[in-house]
Structure formats: structure tokens, C-alpha cells
Amino acid sequence: MSGHSKWSTIKRKKGAIDAKRGKIFTKIIKEIIIAAKEGGGDPETNSRLRLAVQNAKGANMPKDNIERAIKKATGSDAISYVETTFEGYAPHGIAVFAECLTDNNNRTVASVRSAFNKYGGNLGTNGSLSFLFERKGIFTIKNEGLSLEELELEMIDAGAEDFEIDDDTLTITCAMEDFGNVSRKLAEMGIEPEESGLKRIPNDTKILDVESAKKVFKFIEVLEDDDDIQNVYHNLEMTDELAAALE
Secondary structure, eight states: OHHHHHHHHHHHHHHHHHHHTTHHHHHHHHHHHHHHHHHOSOTTTOHHHHHHHHHHHHTTOOHHHHHHHHHHHHSTTOOOOEEEEEEEEOGGGOEEEEEEEESOHHHHHHHHHHHHHHTTOEEOOTTSSGGGEEEEEEEEEEOSSOOHHHHHHHHHHHTEEEEEEETTEEEEEEEGGGHHHHHHHHHHTTOOOSEEEEEEEESSOBOOOHHHHHHHHHHHHHHHTSTTEEEEEEOBOOOHHHHHHHO
16 A cells, blocks of 8 residues: 555645646546536535545635535536546556546547557556456545544544555545445544545556656656546556655
């Protein structure tokens, strides 16, 4: 799990730049819209929307933006987004899994295929790589004023499997089926995660030399910059040497 945590930390550091370009907000707004359209505009009765709003707050999205997104989803002119995934190999045999929300599947397919071709990857069929990843609940929490020993005991009782501290951030991992339990326990303790959700964690990782790995990450960043792509997962091992080169 350390590789996932390190890559998440690097992405958070780069996140300020992404936010200025509107990338982070765009992705969160789309998640709010599809959640509200699917289960209604009340976060109290719509768990997916509640999670999306929580993540929006963690990204410091203004309240007005959140409310506008919910109204947009429940109005007569709401945009219809389709959830889709893409699987394939990046250069040097690194497995890549991309989750998308799109209002134009043809555009998304063309964009993703172009990225794979341009960077020497190989786009596969749906389901061809899903066995390489396991869905886990991931909670990212600011490590400020927390009693870590007490928190860990409470989280273990709720189903948490792993804890990682990186700089000022605590990452909690749990099995997919325990996501709701851990989320409720954090709420009971008055702790609001900066980000939480179900993520695809690689069962095994692959180590590359720094220069090869940097080329892979360039490809991954191109995918992440696509407004239709919500999340990109991979099985490249984030070594200390690579983490230092990417910062």
C-alpha cells in the first residue's frame, strides 16, 4: 500500500496546480451530478451523493458550486453521464485501469485510444486486467490533533486493515465491504476525511528504473488530465527514488 500512499501524496502536492485549471472541481462536480441524478438530491438519503459532497468539501469547493451541481443534476436540463472503464498496458508492461464519466462515449474512446497509441501503450478489452486490482476503501485524513492510538483502535473495530502516516496525512485502508462501517465510525468521532472512496489497489506491483517510470507517469498524467476520466490506477511500484524524482 505504500506505493499508493506515496503517489497520492505527490498528486496532492501537485493538486494546487490542477485546481487552478479546474480539473479537480470538474471531476468532483461530475460525480455529484451523476450521484444526484441516480439517487436524488438529498445527501442524507443518498450515500453516493453524501460521499461526493464530502470529497468536494475536502477539496475546498465552495458551497455554492456544490449546490449548483446538485440543482443541475435534478433539473430538466440535466446532463446524462455514462460510467465506463478502460483497461490496458502503459509502456514497459505497466497495467492501467481508468474509470470515466462521460456524456459522449465516442469522444472518450477516441481520446483514450489516442493516448495509448501516442505513448506506446496497448489498450485492452474490458475485464482483461480487472483481476490485477482489488477494490479497497481509502480514507485520507489530516493528521492534526488526533489521538492516533485511540483512532486506530476505533477504526480496527470498524474494519480498518491498514494505517499509513505520510507528512501530515493519515491514510486508512479497509475492505470494500467495510467501507460503510469505517465511514460511519469516522462521522461518529467527528472526523471528516479530506477524501474517501473505493479505490482499485494493485495486487502486485512492478519496479522500473526512474527514467522508464517517468515516461509511464507522463502517460498517466495525460489520462488524468482528460476531463472524462475520473480516476487512473496502475501497478507501478512507487520507490523512494522515484518519489524523489517526481516531486
